[in-house]
Amino acid sequence: MAMLYTVNKSPLERNALESCLRHATVGTAILLIEDGVYGAMAQTAFTPALEQALQKLHIYALKPDIEARGIQDKILPGIALVDYGGFVDLVAQHSPVMAWL
Amino acid sequence: MGTISVAGEKIETDENGYLNNVADWNDEVASTMAKKDHCELTPAHWEVIHFLREYYEEYEIAPAVRVLTKAIGKRLGRDKGNSKYLYELFPYGPAKQACRYAGLPKPTGCV
Amino acid sequence: MKFTVLVNEGPYTHQASDTAFHFTKAALEKGHHVLRVFFYHDGVLNATALSVPPRDDRDVVKRWSTLAQQYQLDLVACIAAAERRGILDSEDAKRHGLEMDNLAPRFRISGLGQLVEAAIQADRVVVFGD
């Protein structure tokens, strides 16, 4: 079964997302939550790394966190948005689950 | 919270009889605690107690029973690194009782 | 499916506790079984009965207690982490000769072994922290 990583840090502040991407093998799912959703934005300094990652990984972002931060119009295409129920489904569909804190 | 009297001095312990301060320990403390349990400390007891003091100085950890058994086996010899030998010396549980006599905190890994 | 949830941060300072709550609630609403929510590190602060948030904000502690009541959810704060940070149930307070306890309703305090046990039994373990 493919695994699920969660990332809750902005990639411009800490290296959690960068480190996570370095360890994510093909087919791994990554869910961006909390400040991690800043990593889902288009046109940031981190966007090129994310575009590259999208070619081999499934990247999701938590919609409530995106809306809370007012970046709903700036999300990179190719990133799937989920709500808390979708988060639960992702956990059920993947194993193990690891949080990059 | 409690205290034990050693050579006329009061030394603080926690509610389970473990010393509050590791540095308050001396041989007399161990003997006093043992006497309260009606236990006479033999050289075999002292070997384990002193082993625990050294173990704590080295690792800052009060070992749980399995760990203590293994560590003693490794360092004092196979014949002593088994729970039968240690339970005979410390019938209230080798890690808990011996750690208490040695002035260490309650063993880590007590679940 | 059986879930175990680990919460590593206290309320308000970090969002982790909010996310953990919304996740747990969504899982329960979908019919999953949440074996235990375990609170570790500053997460034990979710279990204080002495939190008084302003009325126009969410009440994180009360929200956990209510969810626990509604779903018979097992909320456990780690004893070592809780004692360090001043979260005590009445038994714990008595044992340490302290005059007050402050564990919120529906929480209990127990050893880390409760986390390991719940992790062994669960199909999934999800960690929320900082």
Next chain:
Amino acid sequence: MATKKKIMIVNRKAPHGTIYAFESLEMALITAAFDQDVTLAFLDDGVYQLVKNQDTRPIETKNFTRAYRALPDYEIEKIYVERESLNARGLTPADLAVAVEVLDADTLAQRIMQQDVVFSA
């Protein structure tokens, strides 16, 4: 409890600045007492946890890092340190207080995938 699971505790944070390293170590020791297949992984700033000659007396905190050397007594034998993280911090295995297995990021990623449970802090 008969079930034996593969449980990994991932350490990505430096010691002393926050409590995570200390309390994660306590978690590792308890998990080991449950007869589980325990692995410790150190990467990113987590590798600083294992650096030798740490002396916490000047900051008056408990030197919990000495306990890493007792891990074999707890039968925790799988201690992985990521090579890239060591290199990025100018460290080598000789700088560490415990015997570890140094793995590159790809191998570590494979080991993470094989787990049943991954704890992190």
